[in-house]
Amino acid sequence: MLKIHNLHVKLEEEDKQILNGLSLEVPAGQVHAIMGPNGSGKSTLSYVLSGRDGYVVTEGDATLDGDSLLEMEPEQRAAAGLFLAFQYPVEIPGVGNMTFLRTAVNAQRKARGEDEMSSGEFLKAVREKAKDLQIDAEMLKRPMNVGFSGGEKKRNEILQMAMLAPRMCIMDETDSGLDVDAMRLVSDGVNALRSPDRSFLVITHYQRLLNHIQPDVVHIMSNGRIVKSGGPELALQVEEEGYGDLLAEAG
Amino acid sequence: MNEIAVQTKDVTPQAGAAPARAAEGLQARLDATDLPQGGFTAAARREALDRLRQMGLPAPRDEYWRYTDPRPFNAPVPQPIAIEERAPDSPLFATLDRLTLVFVDGRFDADASDPLALEGIEIATLAQADAAEDHWAAGLYGVLEAAGQRPVARPFAALNTAAARDGVLIRVTGRPTRPVHIMHRRATAEADVVWHHVLRLEPGAELTLLETGMVGARSNGVVEADLARGAKLHHITAKRAGHQKLGLSHIFARVDAEAQLKCFNLSVNGTLMRHEGVIDIVGDDASAHIAAAVLGDGRVGAFHHDDTVFITHGAERGESRQVFKKVLKNGAEGVFQGKILVKPGAQKTDGYQISQALLLDEASQFLAKPELEIYADDVKCSHGSTTGALDEDAMFYLRSRGVPKDRAIVFLVLSFLADALDEIEDEVLRGEISDRLEAWLTRRAAK
Ligand SMILES: Nc1ncnc2c1ncn2[C@@H]1O[C@H](COP(=O)(O)OP(=O)(O)OP(=O)(O)O)[C@@H](O)[C@H]1O
Ligand SMILES: [Mg+2]
Numbered sequence: 001m002l003k004i005h006n007l008h009v010k011l012e013e014e015d016k017q018i019l020n021g022l023s024l025e026v027p028a029g030q031v032h033a034i035m036g037p038n039g040s041g042k043s044t045l046s047y048v049l050s051g052r053d054g055y056v057v058t059e060g061d062a063t064l065d066g067d068s069l070l071e072m073e074p075e076q077r078a079a080a081g082l083f084l085a086f087q088y089p090v091e092i093p094g095v096g097n098m099t100f101l102r103t104a105v106n107a108q109r110k111a112r113g114e115d116e117m118s119s120g121e122f123l124k125a126v127r128e129k130a131k132d133l134q135i136d137a138e139m140l141k142r143p144m145n146v147g148f149s150g151g152e153k154k155r156n157e158i159l160q161m162a163m164l165a166p167r168m169c170i171m172d173e174t175d176s177g178l179d180v181d182a183m184r185l186v187s188d189g190v191n192a193l194r195s196p197d198r199s200f201l202v203i204t205h206y207q208r209l210l211n212h213i214q215p216d217v218v219h220i221m222s223n224g225r226i227v228k229s230g231g232p233e234l235a236l237q238v239e240e241e242g243y244g245d246l247l248a249e250a251g
Numbered sequence: 252m253n254e255i256a257v258q259t260k261d262v263t264p265q266a267g268a269a270p271a272r273a274a275e276g277l278q279a280r281l282d283a284t285d286l287p288q289g290g291f292t293a294a295a296r297r298e299a300l301d302r303l304r305q306m307g308l309p310a311p312r313d314e315y316w317r318y319t320d321p322r323p324f325n326a327p328v329p330q331p332i333a334i335e336e337r338a339p340d341s342p343l344f345a346t347l348d349r350l351t352l353v354f355v356d357g358r359f360d361a362d363a364s365d366p367l368a369l370e371g372i373e374i375a376t377l378a379q380a381d382a383a384e385d386h387w388a389a390g391l392y393g394v395l396e397a398a399g400q401r402p403v404a405r406p407f408a409a410l411n412t413a414a415a416r417d418g419v420l421i422r423v424t425g426r427p428t429r430p431v432h433i434m435h436r437r438a439t440a441e442a443d444v445v446w447h448h449v450l451r452l453e454p455g456a457e458l459t460l461l462e463t464g465m466v467g468a469r470s471n472g473v474v475e476a477d478l479a480r481g482a483k484l485h486h487i488t489a490k491r492a493g494h495q496k497l498g499l500s501h502i503f504a505r506v507d508a509e510a511q512l513k514c515f516n517l518s519v520n521g522t523l524m525r526h527e528g529v530i531d532i533v534g535d536d537a538s539a540h541i542a543a544a545v546l547g548d549g550r551v552g553a554f555h556h557d558d559t560v561f562i563t564h565g566a567e568r569g570e571s572r573q574v575f576k577k578v579l580k581n582g583a584e585g586v587f588q589g590k591i592l593v594k595p596g597a598q599k600t601d602g603y604q605i606s607q608a609l610l611l612d613e614a615s616q617f618l619a620k621p622e623l624e625i626y627a628d629d630v631k632c633s634h635g636s637t638t639g640a641l642d643e644d645a646m647f648y649l650r651s652r653g654v655p656k657d658r659a660i661v662f663l664v665l666s667f668l669a670d671a672l673d674e675i676e677d678e679v680l681r682g683e684i685s686d687r688l689e690a691w692l693t694r695r696a697a698k
Contacts, residue, residue, distance in 0.1 A: 078653035090648040094669025108653035
């Protein structure tokens with residue numbers, strides 16, 4: 001599904017290298033987690049994969065089912081099935097949550113040559129999924145993320161993810177800011193989406209989320225590279241011991 | 252919004268009094284202008300002409316015309332402009348239950364209009380009424396305009412009072428169930444249109460007045476609105492794409508105790524436009540809101556849009572709000588001059604003013620001159636002005652969901668304009684304007 005090979009990325013505005021030869025592969029149907037100290041480049045990786053401006057790829061490649069992502073516009077990557085749940089979802093006053101979401105769903109369908117969703121179908125689907133995530137109708141009507149609490153914003157990200165049904169889901173610290181119950185709701189939402197042809201890359205600082213969403217592989221990132229990969233037990237080790245020994249051992 | 256510049260100029264406009272300048276240019280302008288004698292308006296017209304001769308036409312160096320070139324308005328006649336093809340949209344508000352009045356090149360077209368009858372209002376056209384010597388509007392025609400000439404001269408408004416042939420005279424005594432909709436149409440390429448409305452809202456009366464369409468190659472409009480105690484006027488104007496080439500308008504409003512004035516203007520294109528709002532709050536607990544959403548695109552030709560507002564608080568606990576938003580691209584220019592004057596004794600005034608521009612490219616520019624002049628100690632007044640580009644984080648967020656770039660820009664422009672549109676109280680009217688805006692933006696997005 002997602003293959004990242006020897007990715008080197010620097011900032012466009014200043015001469016600062018952030019990703020230093022990062023390689024990673026997420027096969028179809030798997031959940032991979034990325035953990036790593038603050039500033040190790042996790043969010044940068046998610047932005048570069050989804051096409052944000054401001055970064056220069058100096059070496060390496062990233063492909064989704066064999067197609068290089070790096071040449072595509074952000075909306076093309078989305079239509080190709082990539083989704084990023086933001087660490088900090090953006091507030092957009094004056095644009096209704098529903099209007100936006102419906103536009104996004106239909107824009108992706110159009111780009112893929114599929115039929116658009118009628119407003120009836122859309123409403124039905126959105127209500128159902130919102131209910132699962134305990135997002136009430138009033139929130140759906142509000143402007144995008146405006147006045148949403150931190151946890152509400154994160155749940156709204158997962159609602160978007162459920163509606164857009166991407167194949168490759170990247171979640172950047174979706175768990176931070178969630179209370180215990182919300183964490184369960186979000187995890188249930190994610191688990192419901194798990195399928196043999198959908199993959200997840202879950203960026204997190206805490207092992208707790210990984211109790212709910214069982215990862216197949218856990219990667220440790222440091223200084224813009226994956227320095228160690230292993231099973232779920234790696235997350236436990238981080239939780240208990242911190243990064244010190246792990247990073248020292250990885251050199 | 253990324254705030255990249257706040258341009259403010261701290262200059263107080265002076266009363267324009269340069270009689271020497273008035274001479275030639277003004278005479279040429281008047282010679283080319285048709286000046287009716289008038290019936291009930293005769294005296295007001297003569298006085299307006301005297302005022303105009305005193306003031307003279309504005310010169311580019313006049314402080315109040317510093318950012319907008321008055322010369323195309325000073326010119327004796329406008330450049331003819333071909334009658335445009337029908338707009339692809341259906342007319343605004345077409346599906347609403349309303350009283351429609353059609354003006355063609357500024358003259359009332361009775362055949363195309365509804366009968367002049369609506370419960371709770373008395374309505375006549377200026378041309379009709381001015382055949383007689385007496386009319387209720389005699390106490391207002393040119394009166395609010397004259398009052399609005401101080402402290403800043405507004406010569407084109409005086410010219411309007413002297414030259415206007417037609418318009419509507421509406422006296423509201425009740426609360427009509429339907430809005431009145433004035434639709435302007437063009438018929439001849441060279442029409443230089445002067446229209447003048449007088450609105451009188453009796454105590455507790457309410458009116459929604461809509462004004463849309465295309466007005467001449469050049470136009471000069473004046474609205475005089477007198478709101479008695481507890482009256483409520485909602486005035487919404489919307490000019491369709493590319494239709495009004497040279498446009499100048501003034502609204503002079505007098506707002507008495509507990510009355511509420513709400514003005515909203517939607518402007519799209521036009522070579523040179525200037526809208527002045529001159530609002531006097533004269534009674535306690537009154538409120539006046541004036542807002543505009545402007546879309547300017549310099550691609551098809553020059554675009555320059557000036558909103559100039561002067562709100563005077565002369566009573567206690569008055570509330571005023573100015574919300575001006577301009578979206579500019581391809582070298583379009585936006586101007587905002589907005590003043591709040593709080594007179595001695597106008598305690599507990601709450602005055603708010605915001606002017607913002609969204610520049611879609613670096614060729615466009617916005618100039619703002621916010622001013623506060625306060626002579627009372629217990630007041631709350633604020634103003635702000637920002638100029639910014641599209642928010643890149645928001646752009647990326649939208650696009651990362653699969654929304655194409657053009658469409659994402661439309662969303663962000665609508666988002667930027669939302670505060671101005673919120674000044675339209677009526678949900679249905681707001682919805683129509685918002686849908687229309689969206690349609691326009693979508694159609695032009697790629698250009
Ligand atoms: N636009 C930028 N300008 C300057 N520095 C940047 C920029 N973007 C990222 N960086 C730097 O790159 C490094 C990686 O940042 P990134 O946000 O990817 O880290 P992260 O692993 O997501 O951290 P966290 O766990 O705190 O979310 C940091 O040192 C950050 O300061
Ligand atoms: Mg991060």
